[in-house]
Amino acid sequence: MEAKKSFQLANNTHLCLSQDFILPKEKRPCLSHVSPMHSSLSIIDLKGYDDDECKNGLVQDISKACKQLGMFQVINHGVPHDICQTLMVTLHEFFQLPSEERALFFTQDHSESVKIFNYYFKCDDQRKVTMWSETFSHPWHPTQDFTHHLPNNPPQYREVFSAYAKEIGTLMNRLLRLMSQGLGLEEDSLVKRLEDRPNFYSQANYYPPCPEPELTMGLNEHNDITALTILQQFDGVSGLQVKYDGKWIQVDPIPGALVIILADQMQVLSNGMYKSPVHRAVTNKRKPRLSLAMFYAPNDETMIGPIEKLMNGGYPPIYRSYKYKDYMEEYYRQEGKCRKVKEVFEV
Ligand SMILES: O=C(O)CCC(=O)C(=O)O
Numbered sequence: 001m002e003a004k005k006s007f008q009l010a011n012n013t014h015l016c017l018s019q020d021f022i023l024p025k026e027k028r029p030c031l032s033h034v035s036p037m038h039s040s041l042s043i044i045d046l047k048g049y050d051d052d053e054c055k056n057g058l059v060q061d062i063s064k065a066c067k068q069l070g071m072f073q074v075i076n077h078g079v080p081h082d083i084c085q086t087l088m089v090t091l092h093e094f095f096q097l098p099s100e101e102r103a104l105f106f107t108q109d110h111s112e113s114v115k116i117f118n119y120y121f122k123c124d125d126q127r128k129v130t131m132w133s134e135t136f137s138h139p140w141h142p143t144q145d146f147t148h149h150l151p152n153n154p155p156q157y158r159e160v161f162s163a164y165a166k167e168i169g170t171l172m173n174r175l176l177r178l179m180s181q182g183l184g185l186e187e188d189s190l191v192k193r194l195e196d197r198p199n200f201y202s203q204a205n206y207y208p209p210c211p212e213p214e215l216t217m218g219l220n221e222h223n224d225i226t227a228l229t230i231l232q233q234f235d236g237v238s239g240l241q242v243k244y245d246g247k248w249i250q251v252d253p254i255p256g257a258l259v260i261i262l263a264d265q266m267q268v269l270s271n272g273m274y275k276s277p278v279h280r281a282v283t284n285k286r287k288p289r290l291s292l293a294m295f296y297a298p299n300d301e302t303m304i305g306p307i308e309k310l311m312n313g314g315y316p317p318i319y320r321s322y323k324y325k326d327y328m329e330e331y332y333r334q335e336g337k338c339r340k341v342k343e344v345f346e347v
């Protein structure tokens with residue numbers, strides 16, 4: 001990808017390092033303190049999924065990764081490499097469309113299902129600092145046709161996205177089964193808790209090069225609010241970081257790998273056994289970066305709370321049960337802050 005001199009945002013402003021993007025000192029990324037990728041971030045090979053003998057080992061590895069960090073990378077995940085690559089190229093083309101064309105999707109109304117927007121951080125003095133990124137979000141579905149929601153430019157967008165969605169659906173199902181077993185539950189326990197009209201949506205994040213990465217943030221620190229995220233990062237450009245033991249660790253892209261991120265509903269369902277990690281994306285001076293998050297969330301009416309079997313044997317519930325829409329209401333109440341949403345539902 002060629003770095004362009006400056007990027008025209010879909011809201012028709014030119015991206016330049018004005019005060020709107022500069023974080024207060026205490027919120028800056030301190031890039032020199034970030035640790036390189038290390039062994040706490042597992043790389044799990046899913047090739048043995050269909051083999052009963054290997055599967056046991058896989059369940060153990062996934063369980064350990066979910067309990068320790070709540071984030072890991074997977075290889076041999078079954079999503080064809082050419083579909084992954086074509087989709088990233090297509091998304092990159094989308095973000096290069098003339099800003100007037102992207103502007104058709106720009107909105108500040110979060111209830112819109114198809115939208116381009118800019119995340120921001122609200123400082124203590126209520127000043128809003130805009131993230132150095134543009135985000136495009138829309139629904140997806142692993143089996144039903146959702147393509148009427150999608151842009152028809154680039155022309156291949158709909159076809160490529162639906163091929164990817166189908167594959168990601170299969171992978172999510174496999175991961176949820178392994179994660180259930182990793183909690184000592186029946187294979188279909190997590191799927192059953194979430195399968196009633198789940199809310200599938202995607203978020204493509206585009207981070208243009210930034211002249212001063214130390215002053216800005218691509219995406220502020222957050223927990224994913226859904227149940228599970230499968231993230232694809234553009235090859236060769238780092239930016240994702242995860243917090244572990246109070247320190248930021250880089251999550252470098254590995255060619256062909258996907259990043260699995262456990263989200264808040266998984267932490268609650270597992271009664272705190274599995275972790276929903278805090279993560280963020282930082283900017284860099286040289287290259288644009290692109291990531292695509294595929295989210296799997298409950299529907300608004302789904303009750304979320306610790307699974308009963310995980311409260312046996314001296315493990316009292318850490319969270320009270322709630323409807324997902326109550327969680328989302330709290331999420332929007334904390335808009336722009338370093339959100340602490342599931343904490344509100346602690347017992
Ligand atoms: O760009 C990234 O790697 C992080 C994206 C992310 O965390 C998100 O979309 O929720």
Ligand SMILES: [Fe+2]
Binds near residue numbers: 222223224279293
């Ligand atoms: Fe995230």
